[in-house]
Amino acid sequence: MSTDRNAEHSGSKREAIAVHDRNRLLALYRTMQLIRQCEEQLVKSYQRGLIPGACHLYIGQEAVAAGVCAHLRSDDVVFSTHRGHGHALAKGVPPRQLIAEVFGRATGCSRGRGGSMHLFAPEFGLMGTSGIVAPCILQGTGAGYGFKLLKTDRVSVVFFGDGAANNGAFHEGLNMAGIWKLPVVFVCENNQYATEVPFRYASASPTVAGRAVAYSLPGVEVDGNDVLAVYEAAGRAVERARTGGGPTLIECQTYRIRPHAEGMQDFGYRTREEVEQWKARDPIRMFRERLLSEGGVDRLELDAIDAEVKELIAEAARFAEDSPLPDPGTVARHVFAEGCETDHA
Numbered sequence: 396m397s398t399d400r401n402a403e404h405s406g407s408k409r410e411a412i413a414v415h416d417r418n419r420l421l422a423l424y425r426t427m428q429l430i431r432q433c434e435e436q437l438v439k440s441y442q443r444g445l446i447p448g449a450c451h452l453y454i455g456q457e458a459v460a461a462g463v464c465a466h467l468r469s470d471d472v473v474f475s476t477h478r479g480h481g482h483a484l485a486k487g488v489p490p491r492q493l494i495a496e497v498f499g500r501a502t503g504c505s506r507g508r509g510g511s512m513h514l515f516a517p518e519f520g521l522m523g524t525s526g527i528v529a530p531c532i533l534q535g536t537g538a539g540y541g542f543k544l545l546k547t548d549r550v551s552v553v554f555f556g557d558g559a560a561n562n563g564a565f566h567e568g569l570n571m572a573g574i575w576k577l578p579v580v581f582v583c584e585n586n587q588y589a590t591e592v593p594f595r596y597a598s599a600s601p602t603v604a605g606r607a608v609a610y611s612l613p614g615v616e617v618d619g620n621d622v623l624a625v626y627e628a629a630g631r632a633v634e635r636a637r638t639g640g641g642p643t644l645i646e647c648q649t650y651r652i653r654p655h656a657e658g659m660q661d662f663g664y665r666t667r668e669e670v671e672q673w674k675a676r677d678p679i680r681m682f683r684e685r686l687l688s689e690g691g692v693d694r695l696e697l698d699a700i701d702a703e704v705k706e707l708i709a710e711a712a713r714f715a716e717d718s719p720l721p722d723p724g725t726v727a728r729h730v731f732a733e734g735c736e737t738d739h740a
Contacts, residue, residue, distance in 0.1 A: 412623065412689040419465070420690050423622050425700050426461040427679045430481040432708045433490050434653075437480070437497060441657045445716065447499050449526075450511045453481035455620075455652035458678035459584050460485035462625030463552060463645075466633040471550045472520045472538050474531035477512040478584075478651070479524030482554050487519040490711035500718035507721040508729065528589075529562035531555055532581065536568040539577035539642070550636045552580045558589025560603045569644065573610035576641030580632045583646045584619065590655050591664035604646035612642050619647025620678040623685075649678075 412420070434452045441450050453460070456478075464473070464485035475482040483493055488504055496503025497511045504516040512526035522538065525531055535553030542549045559565055560583055572579045583603045587594055600606060607614025615632070617624045625647055632643035650673040654661040661670070686692040 412685055415623065415626075415690075417691065420686060420692065421696065421700065423461050423465060423626065424679075424682060424686060424697065425704065426465070426485050427457040427622065427682065428701060428704045429490065429707070430457045430460060430484050431679055432704050433484060433493065433711070434480060436708050436712050437494065438653070438657065440494070440498070440712065445498055446511065446657075448510050448512075449477075450497065450657045451478040451655065452651070452653045452657065453478055455673065455678070456584055456586060456647075456649045457481055458622035458625050458682070459582065459619050459647045459649060460554075462622045463554075463580070463582055463629040463633075465626060466630050467520065467550065467552065469520060471552065472522045472535075473552045473554065474522050474535040474538070475514075475524040475554045476528070476531060476556060476559070477524065477526045478556070479514055479554070480511070483514050483516065483519075483521050483524070486516075486521050488514070488516045488521055490708055491714040492516065494708075494711050495715035495718050498715045498718070499720065500715055501721045502714070502718040506729075529555060529559035529564035532559065532562075532564045532568035535581075536572050536577060536579055539572060539579035539636075540575065542578050543575065548578070548637045550578050550580065550633055552582060552633075554582045554584060556589065557583060557585040557587070557594045557603060558592070558597070559583075560585075560606070561589075561597060569607070569610040569612065569642070572642040573612045576639070578636035578639075579642040580629065580636055581642060581644045582629075583644065584649055585646055586649050586651045588651075588655070588665065593664075602646060604644055607644040612644060614644045614646070616646045616648065619649030620676050620681065622678060622682050650676075652677075 430453060434454045440446055460481035473482055473486050480493060492504040496505050496509055496514055499507045499510055501507050504514055509515055512524060514524045532553050532555055535551045538551040585594060585603055589597060602616055604614035604616040615628050617628045628645050632645055635643055652674060683697055687694060
């Protein structure tokens with residue numbers, strides 16, 4: 396890793412697996428499997444017509460959510476994007492609440508009002524996902540500012556895509572966080588495309604991490620398909636934020652295997668060969684192989700995790716499908732303040 400005065404750049408160097416706690420390794424694997432199997436279930440549910448509206452899946456990017464959120468406490472907060480299912484699950488939102496929300500059911504984490512793109516579960520530290528590009532950067536920065544004012548050691552984490560890095564909110568958020576040394580970790584999931592526009596076309600800068608130098612904070616580029624590389628980089632960033640050292644920008648080079656959203660075309664702007672090349676670097680398959688060859692993990696242990704998660708997701712899908720739609724009589728709930736008396740005299 397080379398370091399200059401203001402920015403750090405980490406390549407795809409593989410971290411030694413032996414230094415990690417065995418239980419942590421299995422927990423990372425389980426989180427990635429939980430996300431993958433949940434998203435694969437949602438593919439089937441979308442094809443059955445159970446999901447109203449758009450559905451943006453996280454398949455291929457599981458290592459980022461798992462590696463980052465493994466360092467977070469229950470009182471730390473996460474802000475996310477339209478592709479936020481993985482972050483929600485990694486932060487602790489139960490699969491049955493997530494799937495029910497995507498189905499628009501009353502038992503969902505947002506009571507069926509948010510759907511796939513607007514998940515909200517503050518009891519788990521998920522402070523919202525948004526279908527608008529980049530506002531989560533400013534929201535997460537604001538949370539960090541609040542934590543600093545309150546003199547707590549809580550941390551705010553912001554997940555966003557490469558497309559958001561060209562939005563004004565990116566520059567405003569990083570500048571403010573840099574000025575005040577806010578406890579924020581900015582995580583750019585560079586999956587190479589902003590919808591269908593390649594990052595290499597849309598950005599004059601070859602990396603997102605390299606922009607950190609302009610705001611006097613560390614910028615780290617990692618292999619986003621290597622969960623241990625993400626875990627190590629996130630660990631340093633979260634510790635830095637928690638102990639008053641200020642923000643960090645992490646750029647995770649990764650790739651989404653599914654189309655931008657379910658039902659959209661997937662080729663024309665990218666080739667089948669490119670997709671297949673990235674599929675060969677599937678983060679779950681690569682981590683599983685490393686666990687078996689270097690981590691002292693038995694294949695039966697991993698198979699047991701796979702089976703346990705499969706049953707959990709199947710039960711969650713049944714729960715969601717059997718759940719009621721929101722009562723139309725509650726349409727104005729959560730829109731206006733409730734339980735407040737105002738004297739208009």
